[in-house]
Amino acid sequence: MTVEALLQHGFQAVTLPEGNREIDGAYIGDLLSWVMGRATADNAWITIMSNVNVVAVASLADVSCVILCEGVVLPEDVKATAEQKNVNVLTTEMPAYQAAVRLSQLI
Amino acid sequence: MSEKLNFHFDVDGTDFTSAGQASVQVKKNLRRLGIAPETIRRVSIAMYEGEINMVIHAGGGEADVNVSEDEIEIILTDHGPGIADVEQAMQEGFSTATDSIRSLGFGAGMGLPNMKRYTDDMKIETVVGSGTTITMRISLM
Ligand SMILES: Nc1ncnc2c1ncn2[C@@H]1O[C@H](COP(=O)(O)OP(=O)(O)O)[C@@H](O)[C@H]1O
Ligand SMILES: [Mg+2]
Numbered sequence: 001m002t003v004e005a006l007l008q009h010g011f012q013a014v015t016l017p018e019g020n021r022e023i024d025g026a027y028i029g030d031l032l033s034w035v036m037g038r039a040t041a042d043n044a045w046i047t048i049m050s051n052v053n054v055v056a057v058a059s060l061a062d063v064s065c066v067i068l069c070e071g072v073v074l075p076e077d078v079k080a081t082a083e084q085k086n087v088n089v090l091t092t093e094m095p096a097y098q099a100a101v102r103l104s105q106l107i
Numbered sequence: 108m109s110e111k112l113n114f115h116f117d118v119d120g121t122d123f124t125s126a127g128q129a130s131v132q133v134k135k136n137l138r139r140l141g142i143a144p145e146t147i148r149r150v151s152i153a154m155y156e157g158e159i160n161m162v163i164h165a166g167g168g169e170a171d172v173n174v175s176e177d178e179i180e181i182i183l184t185d186h187g188p189g190i191a192d193v194e195q196a197m198q199e200g201f202s203t204a205t206d207s208i209r210s211l212g213f214g215a216g217m218g219l220p221n222m223k224r225y226t227d228d229m230k231i232e233t234v235v236g237s238g239t240t241i242t243m244r245i246s247l248m
Contacts, residue, residue, distance in 0.1 A: 033213070
């Protein structure tokens with residue numbers, strides 16, 4: 001399924017510069033090197049981290065989107081950077097586990 | 108492409124909130140050259156890990172990326188403290204990063220292992236008290 005299709009399923013858009021990207025699985029993690037080592041391209045990356053380095057890692061690791069769980073809010077300046085770097089970011093009130101379960105039902 | 112292309116970057120060691128700029132630029136350059144996405148991904152991650160290390164452990168440094176027909180070579184040079192025990196530093200989970208760096212999501216002790224995992228060859232030359240040079244190669248063949 002595409003990233004933007006998640007909007008109908010309990011995920012809200014923060015910024016979706018490439019909303020038509022396909023999601024192929026998910027990786028949950030907050031430690032950046034684990035994400036770079038273990039996530040694969042086109043995964044959705046589920047995390048509670050919201051600093052600017054998240055945008056760089058998402059871009060370099062080529063994940064399809066970042067999903068901020070637990071209602072984590074992305075700072076405005078980080079949102080602008082994400083937009084600029086074509087990184088999709090969504091947010092959800094769900095904890096990481098539930099977000100992943102929901103994703104697995106959808107993709 | 109028959110000529111060798113070289114990209115050079117100074118990596119600022121004072122601001123690690125914006126660290127990674129050289130890697131992001133390299134990713135863009137490689138895209139323009141039409142390099143395969145999975146190769147770009149490996150180069151970008153390996154270089155980013157090395158760039159972050161120079162910023163958090165060595166006060167910054169320099170990065171050179173050489174692209175030829177058959178390989179991409181990344182050379183990272185710093186004049187930081189050097190690495191006393193390379194074998195230990197290469198172990199997954201080993202890190203001397205401070206708590207404030209960890210709170211940003213770095214310092215998992217997976218950087219050097221990732222650099223090795225994503226490249227075809229990695230060489231670490233380091234002298235305690237004078238600095239570190241890491242050379243990584245990724246084959247394009
Ligand atoms: N360029 C460098 N200069 C000095 N020490 C380094 C450098 N790169 C890595 N190290 C040392 O090796 C350790 C492991 O590096 P790494 O695997 O990237 O983990 P991390 O950066 O998360 O600590 C670091 O904690 C640090 O002690
Ligand atoms: Mg590191």
